[in-house]
Amino acid sequence: MAGAHAHPNYVKIWVLLLVLLVVSIVGPELGIPWLTLLTAFGIALVKTYYVAAYFMHLNFEKKYVWFLLLISTVLLGVFFFGVASDIMKTDGQNWQDCIANNTCAEQQRYFVIDGDGQLR
Amino acid sequence: MSMQGPLATSRSATGIPTGRLGVWWLLASEIFIFGGLIACYILYRLNNPWWGGEAVFTKVPAGAFNTFVLLTSSLFIVLAHDAAEKKDFDRAFKFIWYTIGGGGVFLLVKYYEYSSKLFADDPELLKTPLTNTYWSFYYTATGLHALHVIGGMVIMALISFDLRKGFNPHRVELIGLYWHFVDIVWIFLFPLLYIAK
Amino acid sequence: MGQTTVTHDSHAAHGHDHHEQSFIMKYFFSTDHKIIGLQYMFTGMFMAIVGGYFAYAFRMQLAFPGMEVPLYGTVGPGQYNMLITNHGAIMIFWVAMPVLIAAFGNILIPLMIGCDDMVFPRLNRLSYQIFLLSVVVLFMSFFVQGGGFGGAWTSYPPLSAVAEYNLTDWGASLWLIAVALEFVAFLIGGINFVTTSMNARAPGMRMTDIPIVVWMIVLASIMFMASVGPLIAGSVMLLMDQRVGTTFFVPSGGGDPVLWQHLFWFFGHPEVYVVLLPALGIVAEIMTTFARKKLFGYKTILYTTFATGGLAFVVWAHHQFIAGIDPRMANIFLVTTLLISIPIAEILFSYVATLYGGSIEFRTPMLWALGFLVTFLLGGVTGIYLGSSALDIYFHDSYFVIAHFHSTFFPIAIIGMFAGLYHWYPKMFGRMMDETLGKIHFWGTIIPFNGIFLPLFLVGMAGQHRRIYNFQHFPDLATADLQGIRVFATVSLVTMLLFQFVFAYNFFVSMFKGEKAPANPWKSNTLEWTVPSPPPHGNFAELPTVYRGPYEYSVPGNKEDYWPQNMPDRN
Numbered sequence: 001m002a003g004a005h006a007h008p009n010y011v012k013i014w015v016l017l018l019v020l021l022v023v024s025i026v027g028p029e030l031g032i033p034w035l036t037l038l039t040a041f042g043i044a045l046v047k048t049y050y051v052a053a054y055f056m057h058l059n060f061e062k063k064y065v066w067f068l069l070l071i072s073t074v075l076l077g078v079f080f081f082g083v084a085s086d087i088m089k090t091d092g093q094n095w096q097d098c099i100a101n102n103t104c105a106e107q108q109r110y111f112v113i114d115g116d117g118q119l120r
Numbered sequence: 121m122s123m124q125g126p127l128a129t130s131r132s133a134t135g136i137p138t139g140r141l142g143v144w145w146l147l148a149s150e151i152f153i154f155g156g157l158i159a160c161y162i163l164y165r166l167n168n169p170w171w172g173g174e175a176v177f178t179k180v181p182a183g184a185f186n187t188f189v190l191l192t193s194s195l196f197i198v199l200a201h202d203a204a205e206k207k208d209f210d211r212a213f214k215f216i217w218y219t220i221g222g223g224g225v226f227l228l229v230k231y232y233e234y235s236s237k238l239f240a241d242d243p244e245l246l247k248t249p250l251t252n253t254y255w256s257f258y259y260t261a262t263g264l265h266a267l268h269v270i271g272g273m274v275i276m277a278l279i280s281f282d283l284r285k286g287f288n289p290h291r292v293e294l295i296g297l298y299w300h301f302v303d304i305v306w307i308f309l310f311p312l313l314y315i316a317k
Numbered sequence: 318m319g320q321t322t323v324t325h326d327s328h329a330a331h332g333h334d335h336h337e338q339s340f341i342m343k344y345f346f347s348t349d350h351k352i353i354g355l356q357y358m359f360t361g362m363f364m365a366i367v368g369g370y371f372a373y374a375f376r377m378q379l380a381f382p383g384m385e386v387p388l389y390g391t392v393g394p395g396q397y398n399m400l401i402t403n404h405g406a407i408m409i410f411w412v413a414m415p416v417l418i419a420a421f422g423n424i425l426i427p428l429m430i431g432c433d434d435m436v437f438p439r440l441n442r443l444s445y446q447i448f449l450l451s452v453v454v455l456f457m458s459f460f461v462q463g464g465g466f467g468g469a470w471t472s473y474p475p476l477s478a479v480a481e482y483n484l485t486d487w488g489a490s491l492w493l494i495a496v497a498l499e500f501v502a503f504l505i506g507g508i509n510f511v512t513t514s515m516n517a518r519a520p521g522m523r524m525t526d527i528p529i530v531v532w533m534i535v536l537a538s539i540m541f542m543a544s545v546g547p548l549i550a551g552s553v554m555l556l557m558d559q560r561v562g563t564t565f566f567v568p569s570g571g572g573d574p575v576l577w578q579h580l581f582w583f584f585g586h587p588e589v590y591v592v593l594l595p596a597l598g599i600v601a602e603i604m605t606t607f608a609r610k611k612l613f614g615y616k617t618i619l620y621t622t623f624a625t626g627g628l629a630f631v632v633w634a635h636h637q638f639i640a641g642i643d644p645r646m647a648n649i650f651l652v653t654t655l656l657i658s659i660p661i662a663e664i665l666f667s668y669v670a671t672l673y674g675g676s677i678e679f680r681t682p683m684l685w686a687l688g689f690l691v692t693f694l695l696g697g698v699t700g701i702y703l704g705s706s707a708l709d710i711y712f713h714d715s716y717f718v719i720a721h722f723h724s725t726f727f728p729i730a731i732i733g734m735f736a737g738l739y740h741w742y743p744k745m746f747g748r749m750m751d752e753t754l755g756k757i758h759f760w761g762t763i764i765p766f767n768g769i770f771l772p773l774f775l776v777g778m779a780g781q782h783r784r785i786y787n788f789q790h791f792p793d794l795a796t797a798d799l800q801g802i803r804v805f806a807t808v809s810l811v812t813m814l815l816f817q818f819v820f821a822y823n824f825f826v827s828m829f830k831g832e833k834a835p836a837n838p839w840k841s842n843t844l845e846w847t848v849p850s851p852p853p854h855g856n857f858a859e860l861p862t863v864y865r866g867p868y869e870y871s872v873p874g875n876k877e878d879y880w881p882q883n884m885p886d887r888n
Contacts, residue, residue, distance in 0.1 A: 007202060010195055010198050010199060010202070011195070013195075014191065014192070014194075014195040017191050018188065018191065021187055021188060021191065024311065024315070025180065025184050025315070028315045028316070028317070036315070036316065036317075037316075040315045040316055041311055041316075044307050044308050044310075044311050047304075047307050048307055048308075051191075051194060051300050051303060051304055051307070052300070052304065055194055055195075055198045055296075055300045056296075056297055056300045056301075061136070062136055064134065064136075065136070068144060068145075068148055069147070069148060069151065071543075072148045072151040072152060072155070072543065073151065073155065075152075075543055075630055076151070076152065076155040076156070076159060076547075078630060078631060079156070079159060079547060079579075079583050080159045080162070080163070082579070082583075082631070082633070082634060083159070083163060083576065083579040083583075084163060085642075085643040085645065085646050086575050086576075086579065086641075086642045086643050086646065087164070087167060087573055087575065087576055087579075088163060088166055088167045125438065126432070126433045126434035126436070126438060126855075127433050127434075127860065128427065128432035128433055128434050128435065128436045128513060128516075128517035129436045129437070129517075131436075131516055131517040131518070132516050133515065133516050133517070133518045134515050134516055136516070138436045138437075138512055138516045138517070141512050141515060141516055142436070142437060142440075142508055142509075142512045145507075145508045145511055145512060148542065148543075149504050149507075149508070149542045149543075149545075149546055150546075151546070152542070152543060152544075152545070152546020152547060152549075153546040153547075153549050153550050154546075154550070155546065155547070156546050156547025156548070156549070156550035156551065156580065157547075157550035157553070157554075159547065160547075160550065160551070160554070160565075160576060160580070163576065164573070164576075168571070249557065249561050249562075249563050250561070250562055250563060252570075253563070253564060253565060253570065253571050253572060256557065256561075256563035256564070256565055257565075260553060260554060260557055260563075264550075
């Protein structure tokens with residue numbers, strides 16, 4: 001089956017993943033917003049790559065499988081951006097989603113009262 | 121009825137063994153299930169910046185430890201696959217049970233996290249799915265993930281005994297792929313729910 | 318595999334039994350793809366009866382409001398909602414899906430690509446068992462306290478999310494669970510179909526030698542798999558809303574109901590193509606067989622199908638033009654919606670071009686296939702109006718929409734199903750169906766069908782909204798001429814339902830008393846016609862090798878006008 005290819009050194013990959021894990025925890029502690037994003041989510045992507053490529057042997061699999069998995073994520077992206085403008089944006093040049101704006105304002109108010117100053 | 125499968129199963133026009141191809145398609149469909157849930161979470165999360173104040177109540181060390189546990193169990197299952205390929209079935213059996221143990225530790229930590237929030241005496245720390253939508257997402261996403269962990273553990277336990285006798289060694293690879301996927305889902309849930317504040 | 322013995326053509330439908338299994342083991346726990354296909358088919362046909370019965374009940378209520386409906390009783394407002402909701406859900410999830418994809422997919426794929434079974438036979442059985450469970454759960458939902466769910470098959474929250482609003486506490490949840498189980502069943506089945514046709518093709522069969530119907534079923538399975546995931550996640554969230562009391566989709570708690578609409582239609586629109594493609598495939602097989610002519614533009618059809626599949630994922634929000642979505646996105650979805658009519662039209666043109674110059678035999682399957690073309694054209698063209706966001710503001714939620722999507726779904730699910738059934742019946746049961754009865758059934762279905770829905774276009778344009786229990790409560794809509802149209806539509810429906818008894822008689826009597834079918838009654842090329850009717854367990858006595866494409870009809874220089882795929886030499 002998969003015996004044709006040389007196996008990567010799994011333990012080495014594992015150590016690398018643990019290092020990345022530490023970075024992804026320490027990074028956000030510094031409190032710099034862009035660094036938080038980069039370390040938390042950028043590193044999640046890198047970790048995913050290593051698990052997929054070496055543990056799941058994707059690097060030794062037919063290219064077709066990468067394609068399959070990437071198409072899946074791209075379609076999810078399509079879903080996300082098709083929906084985002086409705087769920088996240090409530091006004092534009094010539095229009096305004098009054099109901100959503102009011103709901104959002106109420107939510108904010110509700111939380112300032114309840115959230116004892118945790119709000120940023 | 122013959123116990124051997126149909127001839128169709130042994131054909132491989134793509135060059136990928138049938139079982140593995142099936143698992144890849146299964147994982148593609150799982151990407152959509154978890155991806156859809158995560159996409160919904162991100163949409164709400166970006167729309168409600170105050171959820172960062174809620175994420176403070178998650179236990180980052182517990183989450184980090186669980187990430188470590190899952191990564192390690194991923195290593196164990198890939199070593200089991202390696203051993204199964206080398207026909208060292210006792211070693212493969214051992215590593216499968218290490219993996220199941222990893223899943224068990226993960227669930228114990230999860231239980232500790234859940235119970236410390238659901239049954240907290242301090243009303244500040246009491247967080248149920250009804251507290252607000254952030255916590256609804258927290259419990260739904262981690263709960264769905266935990267169900268996948270349990271499912272994987274059950275399947276691994278079932279195949280491990282066949283494996284020790286040398287039957288169907290390729291199944292280790294298949295359950296391994298699934299287990300790595302569950303690991304990857306957690307790799308994303310951890311920063312989304314715990315770290316991002 | 319070794320146990321396969323060659324049966325002869327004169328085998329009775331239920332006569333062959335090589336394995337000495339009990340009846341129960343053979344027909345209820347079989348892993349044979351043909352048996353599972355038939356299980357799906359019979360379950361789907363049973364559900365079609367239920368769905369048709371519901372349609373009968375609420376159409377009678379609309380034509381004769383308040384009257385006691387014969388064989389049903391009085392239809393109350395809550396019950397009316399339950400009937401329309403479950404009519405829609407049943408017809409799409411429990412009739413179109415199982416019959417078109419699961420039944421034909423199971424029966425045809427292994428036979429057409431030349432292998433002995435699905436690659437995962439036990440998974441196949443599991444898929445049917447989960448599907449059956451979903452049927453049971455659906456029926457449970459009708460009989461719990463509060464009655465069946467009445468929030469429409471789209472189940473928009475907050476109506477569907479909060480029991481105080483929809484008044485069907487467990488009915489709504491069980492309905493949702495049933496739908497989710499059905500999704501899981503088809504995910505498992507779809508993985509099986511895709512893997513089978515990718516990996517288990519007969520030696521010599523190139524990608525372009527695969528019959529179109531197999532391509533279509535596989536592409537439909539892939540599209541289903543890719544679109545249903547977010548909705549499964551959404552169903553879990555909606556179920557949490559219903560049972561735990563979270564507020565994912567309830568605005569009073571900070572949720573957003575529009576998100577559910579997106580999740581639903583991200584699945585719901587590709588779903589239309591998921592059921593359309595297998596029907597198109599079935600029609601293609603029939604057309605080329607009965608026109609005795611090569612399918613026009615095999616590769617063109619294939620590529621346009623890919624294009625349809627891609628575009629189908631970026632049109633979903635045209636169902637939500639008046640739901641308060643971002644107007645800029647409405648523009649984008651308007652353009653993509655109009656774009657998708659191009660590949661579909663191209664496929665239909667290819668079919669017409671296949672007919673051109675062919676020596677057409679008007680056998681029953683061919684009549685149904687031609688009926689599909691005509692009726693579907695009507696449904697497709699009216700869709701262009703609804704895809705334009707400005708017109709949709711007027712037409713939305715009117716009977717125009719009802720008439721439009723029935724003019725697409727009826728050809729897909731019912732005409733496509735009958736076309737396939739008449740065509741492959743000899744292969745499934747080893748007997749021929751009666752041609753005359755088949756033709757009576759065809760005309761008795763197609764004419765009343767248009768009698769139902771052409772008038773409904775008119776009442777829709779007159780402003781009649783859907784999901785209204787009694788139009789007599791609305792003075793503008795209670796006029797005698799509109800009511801006359803409603804009565805006409807209902808009478809047409811009853812006529813159409815009565816003609817289905819002709820089919821039922823033909824179907825069951827032919828199964829036991831019909832003329833014995835030869836292996837290849839239609840002189841067709843594809844591999845399933847090279848085995849005896851019905852095929853034995855294991856399908857092929859000797860697994861075939863493929864030498865050419867599936868549509869080599871009337872090739873000059875051949876003695877016969879067909880040329881089977883597995884025949885090495887000239888015919």
